[in-house]
Amino acid sequence: MRIYNTLSRKKEKFIPLEPGKVKIYVCGPTVYNYFHIGNARTFIFFDVVRSYFTYRNYEVTYVQNLTDIDDHLIEQAIKEKTSVPEIAEKYIAAFFADISQLGVKKADHYPKATEYIGEMLDMIEKLAEKGLAYEVNGDVYFSVDSLTSYGRLSGKKLEELRVGARVEENLQKRNPADFTLWKKAKEGEPRWPSPWGEGRPGWHTECVVMSRKLLGETIDIHGGAVDLIFPHHENELAQAEGISAKPFVRYWMHGGFLNIGGEKMSKSLDNFFLARDVVKKFDSEVLRIFFLSKHYRSQIDYNLDLIGESEQALHSLYMLLKDLDYLRIMDKRINYTEEVLESKNEFLAAMDDDFNTARSIAVLFDITRKARQYYNQQNPVYEEYLHMLVELGQVLGLFQNLAIKLKTDWDSYSNDLIALLVKYRDKFKEEKNWEMADQIRNDLRSIGIELQDTKEGTIWKSLK
RNA sequence: GGCGACAUCGCCAAGUGGUAAGGCAAGGGUCUGCAAAACCCUCAUCCCCGGUUCGAAUCCGGGUGUCGCCUCCA
DSSP: OEEEETTTTEEEEOOOSSTTEEEEEEOOOBTTSOOBHHHHHHHHHHHHHHHHHHHTTOEEEEEEOBBOOSHHHHHHHHHTTSOHHHHHHHHHHHHHHHHHHTTOOOOSBOOBGGGGHHHHHHHHHHHHHTTSEEEETTEEEEOGGGOTTTTTTTTOOHHHHHHOTTOOOOTTOSSTTOEEEEEEOOTTSOOBOOTTOSEEEOHHHHHHHHHHHHHOSSEEEEEEEGGGIIIIIHHHHHHHHHHOSSOSEEEEEEEOOEEETTEEOOTTTTOOOBHHHHHHHSOHHHHHHHHHTSOTTSOEEOOHHHHHHHHHHHHHHHHHHHHTTHHHHTTSOOOOOHHHHHHHHHHHHHHHBTOOHHHHHHHHHHHHHHHHHHHHTTOTHHHHHHHHHHHHHHHTTOSTTHHHHHSOOTHHHHHHHHHHHHHHHHHHHHTTOHHHHHHHHHHHHHTTEEEEEETTEEEEEEOO
């Protein structure tokens, strides 16, 4: 397997720290709001990463954090006239509900920032002891000048950051690029005691602490979208390197944005659609096809017409499974022949190459065509292809709850069908075609449905 | 201003030196009383200019255009 590593800007051979095991940490949501469909793209992609490693027989430990204390939560609590913990609780529940709707499987751990305050303080103290952090008026900052390697993940040079047009003005900081490790509490804000007075942790500390605690000092993959490279991941790396000589992350993976109208979708630009709303309009698997049809590091434009195309594409996959009656052979044990395994190998090759899902989906469609051809030729190899299609599709998170989806739910039609017959009978009655009207009533009775003409119209009862 | 990414059929999108995957749409056909659905078939030389090479969408240089990061943000 090869994975593009943001740190080296190259695809690198994937070698896990421990053979057969993969430790993945993906930055999760700050729970002050519902997440949008752009966030969902990242969650879905890493769901596939995890799923693929599992398929390749790796033992995966997947951690995603929940940031439940920061400025946004405090603001939102004021806006909603409630407390920070209640905001956190509300949007954590919403987060889980939404990822479930998206068909994203749960991570192994969801550490919350507020549960690791003690560990964060320990780390900040260690950084201070090493001269990498300093306190001013109850705030503690990380001193970027103390670390020569600062900027290597994002490819930034400190001098450039200094002259950059948009560096925040803060006279307390020795260097404007210094970032907050501990923030002094203002009146009425949530607070924890610390050696520097009451306050709360800065954002970048939690991920280092929780990652090290749950996965160890060195993890295999740390993920997120590109906007996290700087400053968030750069700052995480700085702290981790300040604390330990061991490498923090072996492979940094960053996904591209979901754009809208050619522009990045973001909460601050107010041009976003909430995932929970989008998933009401489109099946979660349609969204998967839509996202995975393009490489994860590319930008994707959110466009309803394009999602409609994905809907068509997914539909054709399901039509194949229905037409060729996959349900009938679902439980059949299959020994794949060489030819079918070749398709699998193509799929694996695509995924092994930095998770090229666009290519792996193309393999799915190739399989579809072959299955159909063999079926038309009445060659039983089609059964193998069908099984392979489902097996590989499920690695991408497609074909969830297949048995239910493929089964025709006649119950849901019965009311409508009887209503339809009643309507036709009414039409005949209107035309005084009593023969046809009576025949409908008699035929229905013969299959156990009795029509009764009342003042309110025709009702029906089951005789069974 | 600094740094980076991208530009492939009508649309979306793979392909990183050996002669252009796949999806959607479109056209033709099969089926049908007519349709719909489904199925089969067809459909690109890769933004521009120059260079390297036996050979480039793929490498190098120069344009043009789009986007991102440098600020909280997946």
